[in-house]
Amino acid sequence: TDQSKIRNFSIIAHIDHGKSTLSDRLIELCGAVEQRQMESQLLDNMDLEKERGITIKARAVRLDYRAEDGNTYALNLIDTPGHVDFNYEVSRSLAACEGAVLIVDASQGIEAQTLANTYLAMEHDLEILPVINKIDLPAADPKRVKEEIENILALPAEDAPEISAKQGINISAVLEDIVQNIPAPQGNPSAPLKALIFDSQYDPYVGVVVYFRVMEGTLKKGMQVRMMASGASYQVLDCGYLRPLGMDSCQELTAGEVGWFTASIKNVKDTRVGDTITGAEVPAAAPLPGYRPAQPMVYCGIYTEDGSKYPDLRDALEKLQLNDASLSFEPESSIALGFGFRCGFLGMLHMEIIQERLEREFDLDLVTTLPSVIYEVTKTDGTVVRVDNPHNYPDPGSISEAREPYAKVSIISPPDYVGNIMPMCQDRRGVFKDMQYLDTNLVELHYSMPIGEIIYDFFDALKARTKGYASLDYELEGYEKSDLVKVDLLLNGDQVDALSFIVHREKAYGRARRICEKLKENIPRQLFEVPVQAAIGGKIIARETVKAMRKDVLAKCYGGDITRKKKLLEKQKEGKKKMRTLGTVQLPTEAFMAVLKLD
Ligand code: GDP
Ligand code: MG
Numbered sequence: 001t002d003q004s005k006i007r008n009f010s011i012i013a014h015i016d017h018g019k020s021t022l023s024d025r026l027i028e029l030c031g032a033v034e035q036r037q038m039e040s041q042l043l044d045n046m047d048l049e050k051e052r053g054i055t056i057k058a059r060a061v062r063l064d065y066r067a068e069d070g071n072t073y074a075l076n077l078i079d080t081p082g083h084v085d086f087n088y089e090v091s092r093s094l095a096a097c098e099g100a101v102l103i104v105d106a107s108q109g110i111e112a113q114t115l116a117n118t119y120l121a122m123e124h125d126l127e128i129l130p131v132i133n134k135i136d137l138p139a140a141d142p143k144r145v146k147e148e149i150e151n152i153l154a155l156p157a158e159d160a161p162e163i164s165a166k167q168g169i170n171i172s173a174v175l176e177d178i179v180q181n182i183p184a185p186q187g188n189p190s191a192p193l194k195a196l197i198f199d200s201q202y203d204p205y206v207g208v209v210v211y212f213r214v215m216e217g218t219l220k221k222g223m224q225v226r227m228m229a230s231g232a233s234y235q236v237l238d239c240g241y242l243r244p245l246g247m248d249s250c251q252e253l254t255a256g257e258v259g260w261f262t263a264s265i266k267n268v269k270d271t272r273v274g275d276t277i278t279g280a281e282v283p284a285a286a287p288l289p290g291y292r293p294a295q296p297m298v299y300c301g302i303y304t305e306d307g308s309k310y311p312d313l314r315d316a317l318e319k320l321q322l323n324d325a326s327l328s329f330e331p332e333s334s335i336a337l338g339f340g341f342r343c344g345f346l347g348m349l350h351m352e353i354i355q356e357r358l359e360r361e362f363d364l365d366l367v368t369t370l371p372s373v374i375y376e377v378t379k380t381d382g383t384v385v386r387v388d389n390p391h392n393y394p395d396p397g398s399i400s401e402a403r404e405p406y407a408k409v410s411i412i413s414p415p416d417y418v419g420n421i422m423p424m425c426q427d428r429r430g431v432f433k434d435m436q437y438l439d440t441n442l443v444e445l446h447y448s449m450p451i452g453e454i455i456y457d458f459f460d461a462l463k464a465r466t467k468g469y470a471s472l473d474y475e476l477e478g479y480e481k482s483d484l485v486k487v488d489l490l491l492n493g494d495q496v497d498a499l500s501f502i503v504h505r506e507k508a509y510g511r512a513r514r515i516c517e518k519l520k521e522n523i524p525r526q527l528f529e530v531p532v533q534a535a536i537g538g539k540i541i542a543r544e545t546v547k548a549m550r551k552d553v554l555a556k557c558y559g560g561d562i563t564r565k566k567k568l569l570e571k572q573k574e575g576k577k578k579m580r581t582l583g584t585v586q587l588p589t590e591a592f593m594a595v596l597k598l599d
Contacts, residue, residue, distance in 0.1 A: 010093055026171065078258065099126050101178065102121070102130045110149065115153070191216040197274065274291040303340030313340070336497055371456075377402050408474060424462065451476070508541065516533070
């Protein structure tokens, strides 16, 4: 394709401002899909994504648009994930583009992710085209939103298209804007190959499908390629363009083009997002900038309710990992829960998505442990250990310094809520950095906050305290010295390893007491009295008691109806199956989960 007739762009927006809806409209208007074939939100093609209304994996699509100037342009729309957990993938997708369409909801105006994503696009020197969406809403105020864009983002917005993606109003203005104002790609088609991987996806029939943008040179069918970071080398079996309803094959893709290739690759680990594809025979001198391996931030133990399903869990995790290089897992065992895996995730949403997929797509009933971050401990002998499982926390006597991860947090909110936000951040050990007025009706607060405090319900609590107006963005900042303790839970004197947690000393007492109360509520009365205790080292810091109760099911059977007795006994046995024996105490799985879902 003639480079001057190519436009590579992303759509960026705060969540729910209409990115997916506009993508669908663009696809529709370019005639790529018949109206009746138009399944809603084509780019979000996983069921889970549809249900949650989010885009988990980046995708791309090539559209042919006949512009008002009479020329036909190839528009490569690269979709980006819409959540803070997937910020790195967003950055790689943006690096594959020359421009970005910035959607702002005409009734909401600029929100945290609008800013965060715009700054990202600016960092990649993209041409940013603001678009005002949802003008059909009664609360729409396009004039005010345009002023916000000019004042806060310093982007010219006077001529920004005012559209309704939902009702299909003024969509062609967006397409003309793209053709006229986003620069065509550059790059020499005969230079050594340099192509950026912005996504990859495992397919059981053809292996990994690698999505890439050619920056320099040409990728040809049959050619031997090498991923510069992973070192993996493959022969390109097939390559082509991405179409809304599948893939077109072609002989080669030249500088500026966006497409896919396959090479019977077994695992996405070989084709990491951000890696550079080059030719094995005439390699590029240096890879493209910006590659970094995905780094899990949150860990938890995942076990099956039924211990015999352990191999199924392993298979399921392996399958999910084929498609998700940022998911990590290692076998671990727990006295309380048996054999399972310690899994690492980019963030809480990523964790929830994986748990949900395991349960839904692989039909597993899971028990998970409390999520934890990675702590760093310098021991008295000078060695440094990284602890992702509270169970492995070193003995307090052997610790010289403990550190926990901190995040740089940005909260954007109308000024009215600042009085609610600040105490909440303080309570979570946030260190206030600064506060700036972005506009008369919008402030941005910066905090440095332990990630361990964010991963619980911080986002939900923030929304609740600001009527949903505040938004949150955060990134790993580094490790800071911290006064950490490990709290153990004891049932009837026996320590339950799966319930141990690491927490800041100041928070230990409150958290311990809440967990003890919750356990007391959820443990059915047993034949004996059960003390529920929390301890630091050997020292008990909280205690509750579950009173004893004799529960004899056969007492209800007067006389000798043997079949009835049998049924009752069977019923009791079934009830027992769902119990987890924790030391000498039996705990229903539901109770266990209620405790783990505390906060
Ligand atoms: P995304 O999170 O940015 O991908 O947003 P979606 O495209 O999923 O849209 C979020 C919600 O806003 C959905 O319920 C859409 O139907 C709705 N929406 C999108 N565009 C418009 C619009 O122009 N007008 C109205 N009224 N609603 C819209
Ligand atoms: Mg979407």
